[in-house]
Every structure is written in structure tokens, then in C-alpha cells.
Amino acid sequence: MHFDAFDRYHEKESFIHHLDPRVKVVVTIVFIVSNALLPDGAWMAFAFAWLFLLLANVFSKLGLTYTTKRSLIALPFAFIAITILFSMPGEPVASFKLLMWNLTITDTGLLRFVSILIRSWLSVQLAILLVATTRFPDLIHAFEHLRVPAILTTIIAFLYRYLFVLTDEVLRLMRARESRSAASAGNRSGGGVLWRAKVAGNMAGQLFLRSYERSDRIYNAMLSRGYTGHLYTLNPHEMQSRDYFVTAFAIAVIFIVQIIGRL
Amino acid sequence: MPHSHPHTTFSIPKNNEDALCVQVRDLHFSYPDGHMALESVSLKLCDGDKVALVGPNGAGKSTLMLHLNGILGARGEVEIRGQRLTRDNLPAIRAMVGLVFQNPDDQLFSPTVFEDVAFGPLHMGLPEEDVRARVDSALEAVRMSSYKDRLSHHLSVGEKKRIAIATVLSMNPSILILDEPSAGLDPRARRTLINLLRELPITMLVSTHDMRLVQELFPRTIVMDEGRVVADGLTSEILEDEKLLTAHGLEKP
Amino acid sequence: MPHSHPHTTFSIPKNNEDALCVQVRDLHFSYPDGHMALESVSLKLCDGDKVALVGPNGAGKSTLMLHLNGILGARGEVEIRGQRLTRDNLPAIRAMVGLVFQNPDDQLFSPTVFEDVAFGPLHMGLPEEDVRARVDSALEAVRMSSYKDRLSHHLSVGEKKRIAIATVLSMNPSILILDEPSAGLDPRARRTLINLLRELPITMLVSTHDMRLVQELFPRTIVMDEGRVVADGLTSEILEDEKLLTAHGLEKP
């Protein structure tokens, strides 16, 4: 069994793929911060931010719709914001009756709601592009360079490595449970909710013990290769002039977007 | 056995053709990532058959087995005892087809042996005394009765393997499907397992890389490679066909 | 070979007795829970020896291996190339004794193949270009040079196994210790591994349940059971001694 579905990296030979991961991380974060700073209803600025995104998409050779297709992930969360449609004071735009409530959408409410959705939608797309064009280990290196504490980056590196091993294990555990989830004629099958929860908990406990013991074996494997508590890594990345140029260009564009948003 | 694909055919032992147990017809399956794991697989198992399923890594053996009790696919090409596998009769099919996974650790998720063996019967909604009776006889069958209250976590691989088989026997399946049962066992545990499998009076499909096990235990062998059945016949004849074996990454025992 | 305990002795192939590589004398070890896993184990490996270590599950093979580079014990009964194992020379010893664990997923803990193979040399404090050179030649030795930038979790078991060996070869060990290298491999991958082990010009101690591997590859075999060495001698002679084999849960290949 092999579970690769977690890999988000998309192998391609493109300009963006070859950029230093630090550049991509920094630009992504600046872009997202900039989106959050744009005032409600800054349509022109949103449009320019979107153009920036399209440009990045083009240079990544993933196809213009690559990120759009995957960007719906944040949408369910928008439910939480739906009440501001009705609760912000302002001119009524539309009103309707839902069950026993009379709901009135106000213009300010609508403006705010749509702005939130756009900000989120733009932000998540660049994040998607980041992981689609950067292999996860390189992303971790980028965070190391950006002075994220080594202990966190190493935990994340281990997490990434064993994510696949352990989710495979979980998948097999759940398959084994499923294959024995049988019914016999004339009986009510399935057991009670509490019993089912207990079985799930047992699986978690089982997985915990195996992971714990695995960490012991890994520790042994590390010891036998000279580990003494300090981790050393080789640094595979070096910033080139192209990387500096792209960073400067991207940040300048994002700055202009901010100015447009405030005109 | 009629197959639409060209493959080596041998004479097949025909014991009670009518009491057909498992019938797979033209089964295709791709994993979500697009990988084609099964391509037009057809096979038939009859009551009491003990059949080996061999083939190189990635041949599709495990994938096929996951279809036989509806963990994967279930698009109607699989028939168990005359019933086509559908979403509705899945639970009933699962009571008939017992699947034992390669790694006993996957199968044993409860703290004690008893709880694990009781999972199937409990899920089937049997009354308590029936559950207890089933657990007892299943453990009896694998000769592990004294292990009822032991913690599964502390057992040896060979013991775990036998308990894993018991977890499925307790559901009284009419077909037992074992994925690489002898992997990782030491010779003694392997020998015990072979004797156990020989004794169990039940239809059996067993995938393995252990060609000596095949030779010793199974009158019939199915060879898979790249998602297809490439040979199906008497073990003695297949094991003599060196060309076939080497072509599919196998070795004579 | 003098032993204080009675066990079957055979004539031992004596290749360059003086360039002694590993010497274990009267080693005892109990796990924290009180389980006595090793009882007075003594053995000697000489330069260039390729030795198989066999015995039933729980015999103490893995425990012994963990002693040979000081992960367990390190109480001075182990001597590598004339150096007694102490806390101070542990790093030096670990560079000499390369230990490959049974499960390659435990051995390959870095995201990429390169990082994993570089781990040992980096922790030996080598300069960057040396590290890179070592990684290249280690991957060359297991014929996996093209895998340098691959992600470990994308590899097959057989590939992982070979990378796991490379992670240790990159430290230029003078002894290679492998715990059940062929477990879980299909015949083709197993064959590749056998060829690889045959080619590597290095002292080797290999634990395994695969008696055909023993027969094919190792001139000398050590049999362990219940924490003791119960036989040590020419493989050909040990494999003929049916009484010895059955007494310790082993089988003739």
C-alpha cells in the first residue's frame, strides 16, 4: 500500500519552480499580509492582486486554473461570516423571509462579506502555488534560513517523513476494521456509539504505542550514525541575483497594490 | 476456465463446480492517482479450494483481495455464493469473506486478544453468549485458547498472526483470504502456520512470496503480474514452468 | 575459538586471524524489565568475514547487534579493531561499525535520500565536499546514484533497503551489520540485494531467517537461541546438522 495523496508538489520545469524557496515563502507571506491590509471594497487593488497571482501562475507553467480549482478549500469557513450580511448597519439591498426570520442584506454588509471572501480566496491561491512549486523539504530549508528555531523545523521534517508511514498504517487499520464490520441476518449490526468510539480510541492508542516505539528505533538509528543531540544539515540553497530581483519586483508590485487600494 | 486474455492455461482441479464460492468477472480497478492496479481479472474459487496467489511486488494481489470483500471497488463484478457484491449486501458479504491482512498489527487494534476476536461477532450484533462461544471456538481453532486475556501488544509475530486469523474465524466465514501470511515469521512459527492452514477446513485464497509454502500447501496456483492473471492451474505444473516463473519475477522453490 | 559454554563447535575458516575486527567476550545483557536477552555471548569476526547470524524470534540477535556499536550496554566486553568500547570512543566506533536496521523506514528518517545518506558523514564532522563525495560513492555502491534527490517515502521497499545500506556505507565502516535485510522483499528485490551483498568487499554480520540466503552467501554461520551462541562454524556443516537446526527452530533451506 502506498499513500502519496498528500504530496502537493507538482513536478515541472518552470521559472517559479527554480526560484529559491526563501523568495517564494517571503513573497507569499507579504502578499497575504497585504491582502489582509486592503480595505473593504478596494476592487481595483483586488483586481491587481489577482493579476499578480495570474502572473505567478503563468510563470509556474501549471496552467491558469490550477490554483483556482483548488482554492475552494477555504469557502466552507465563509459560513461563519455570513451573518455580517445582515447585521452591519447600512442601506438595505435585498430582504427576504427565511423560516421565521425577516432578513435584510445591507450594502455595507454585502461589501464587507464579499471583501472577506476575495481576500481569503486570493491568499489561499498563492499558498497553493507555493506548495505546488516547492518541494516540502525545500520549504523546510527555507524556514531554517528564515530563522525559525531548528527544533521546530526538525520536528516538521520528521512529521513530513512519517506522515506517510503513519497514515498508511492508519489506513490499513481502518481497512482491517472495515473488513470485519459485518452483519448477520436477523441481528442489528454496528454496536453502540460508545463501543464504536472505544474501538476508534483503541486504534489511536495502538497507533500511539507503535509510534512511540518507532521513535525509539529511529533514535537508535540516529545514534548509530553519530547523532549526539545536535543536528547538522547541509545547506542546499544559495540566493542568486535572479532571486533578489524577483523578490524586489514582487514586493514593489504588492506595494503598488496597497497604494491603489488606498487611493 | 475461460479467459478473454491470453495466458498460460493448465488443467484445473474441478471439485464441485456448482457449489461455486467466489466468482470474479472482468474486474478492472484504478487507484485514485490513476494507477491501473487490476486489468480484466477473472477467477473462480470453489468450495474447499485452497489456492495460492503469487506474483511480483505490485502485481495487484493485495488489491484483488481488497475487492473480494468490498473494501475497494464493489462495482458488481464480484459474486460471492451467487450474490453480487453491492453496497447493500456489503455487511453480509463481509461476514462470509474473512480477510486477514499481511501485518497482524493492523488487524489487532484492541488491547486484549479477547476484545479483538470479539470485534467481528459484536459488530454483527450477536448476543453475548454467542459472542463468547465464537471467540472460544476461534481461539481453539488456532490453538491459542490460553491467550484470551493476554495483551496483543506483547505477543510474538507468530502468535499475533494466529490471533489475526482467529479474529476472522470468529465471524464464521465461508472463505478465508490471507495476504502474505508467512512474511516475517521464523521457521518454527512458519511451520506452525502451515500446519494450521492445512488443518482449517475452509475455502482459502492465500497470497505469498514463499514458493515453498505454495508447493507444500496449495494444489492450485494463480499467477498475477501487472494487474492481470497470467496463469492459473495446478501448482505442480506451474512450478515446473521455468519460463513463466522467470518472466514474472518468481523463483522455483 | 574458546568458549566457556558448551555448544556445538565446527572448524572455523581462519582468514587473517591477526587483523581481528570484532571481538565480543562474555557479554551479558538484561533489558530494564529484567528480561535476560544475552547470556555470556562470545564471538570473533575477522577482516573480510561474511557471517550469518540465525536463530528463532527472540533469540537475541538484534540485541547483540545493538551492542556492537554501543547503542546498548557498552560495558567494555566488546572490542572493535583492538579498541575496547567505552563512552569516549563511541563516536569513533560508530564510524567503524555500520548498523542497518531491519525496517528501512526507521533508518531513513530524513525527507530526501541525499539528506539521509549525508547524515552520518555530517555528524562525523566532515567538510562539505567530503560529505558530498561520500554520498556519491555510497549511492554508487548500491547502484542508486540517480535517486539522490528523491523523497524517501516514494521509494519501494527494495529501494529503501538499498538506500538504508548506503546511509551506512557513506560512513566508510569497516564492518557492516545488517538486521534481517531480506525480510519483506519479493524474489526480484531479494536477488538484487543478494548480489549487492556479495559484491560489497567488507566484513559483514547479517541476521536473517532466510536460510537460503545463508546458504548462498555466507561461508560461516552463528546460531543463537535464548541469548546464547549455540553454534558457530562453517555454514555447510551447520546446515547439515538437522538435530541442531530443529532444536533451535530452524529449517534446512
Place this chain on the structure above:
Amino acid sequence: MHYSPVPMHIPDGFLTIFVSVICWGITIFTLGLSISKTNKALGEKQIPLMGVMAAFIFAAQMINFPVAGGTSGHLLGGAMAAIVLGPWAGMLVMTAVIAVQALLFQDGGLVVMGANILNMGLLTSAVGYGLYRSVSGQSNNKVKLAVAGVAAWLSVMTGALITSLELWLSGISDLQVVVPAMLWVHAVIGLGEALITVSALGFIFRTRPDLLGEGSESAMGSRNWAYVGGLIALIVVLFSPFASSNPDGLERVAGDLGFLNAGQSAPYSIIPDYTLPFLGETALSTIAAGVIGVLVVGVIAILIGRGMKAKA
């Protein structure tokens, strides 16, 4: 099977920079503490242990059990991580999990990650561990497990409450809507969390009791944690009904403090010209009532804890 997002992960775009930065501040400070504490407690073994444990939490979140009508319960893991690894290591492990969920799956944003770590990693660990350790002297495993269940449930409720407060401060939603909605949903999610946590810990008690014993890594400095966790949990218990029944008071407090302005309008006026907050009459009285309530329940809890220890 695929990775399925959890409702508490806030995506980018939903929090104002102001709220994000405050949350990052708290998170970075706490993580700094965690790093120095775990360095001391776990030594060189910490890296593989915490790395694999993070992968464990990630994988364990996939284990579900059918409840009814196609819904299923599953684990978030904050309380469990802290109970088996100790609070500091638990926090680091949860941080790694949340970071990977955000980086790899965009489940939760990058700039709001500080908030997500705070809600789902730091607070859940503190509450889960603190409550659980308040009965560390107990010899009866049933009591321990029951408390672990309550701790797991409360840890989820704490996270949900703080999440809704952050959303409200960012002007995303009304207090009287978001607090009850989040709390109700998570009261149910929390039940799944509690059931799985209890049963998983029960499993560990039966197979490897040494991992949860008094000498284990997770038993470090339990006394203070009991107070911290207990206090946060009590605030949540008292605060939630107050917040959902009397949102006006809270809205007013926040308005007076200048949060709402900062959240809802100009992001550049982060430091508005507010004077030191003058508490209105209603706000003052509710806060006083809350404080007194926390104190009373705290004293009762400590007394009960003492009594249990004396018996054991």
C-alpha cells in the same frame, strides 16, 4: 480517503492584521518557553520522539467512528498530546501539526497561523494537561480517565471560544451568533474528542502504564499546570454562558478598549487615541461577578483535589 479539514482552522483573510499579530505574539512567547523547557526535559531524544509524535497526532486525526446519519467523530489531539508527552512537548507537537496542515493542505492560513496555533495547540494542551494533572495523585485509573475526558472536552471548548472571540474582534461575525454557534458545534465535536482520548489513554494504561506514570516525561511540574489549566478551563466555563447570553456587555468592553475599532476599520490606526479604559457600570459588575465565580470554583476544585490526594 483524503485529508479532511476541521472547522476550527481559520483561513487567511478572516482575521485582521491586528488580531493576527497579537496572537503571533502570544504564540511566539509560549513556544519560546516550550523550546527551552523541552530541551531540558527530554534531551537529545526529543527530536525523534516529538517528530514521530507529531506524525502520530496527524495520523490519529484520520481515525473516525460513525456516529449517526453519515457524521463521524474524530480526534483533534491537543489534550492527548499534552497528557502523553507533557504540556511543553505537547505544544510543540501540535504546532508542527498545525503548521504542516497549513503549509501542505492550506487547512488554516499562513499569516493567521499564530492564532490557529494558539487556539488548537497551546490552549488545548494547557487546559487538557492542567486538568488531567490536577488528579495526578490519584491511584484510581477510572477517575483519571474520567478527568481526562472532561479535560479533552473542555480543551476543545476553549479553542472554540477563543476562535470565536478572534473572529468577532476581527469584525467577521457578531458575538451573539459566533459564540453560541461555535460552542454548540464544538460541544458535539468535543464529545468525540473526549471519547477517543479516554479510550486511547485507557489502552495505554493497560499496555504501557509506565508511559503515563509519575516518573514519565509527561509528569513534569504538574502542580503549576493544574492551576493554569484549571484556571483557563474555569474562565471558559463561566465565560461562555455569559458571553452568549449577555453579548452586549462584552461588546461594550471591547469597544471601550478600542479593539473593535482596530478590528473593523482602518488597519493603520492600530494604536488608536483611546484613553485608559474606563469600565462602564455593567461591564464592571459582570467582570467582578466572573472573577468571584472563578475564585469560588477554584477554591472548591483545590479542596476536592486535596481530599482525593489524602484518600489515595
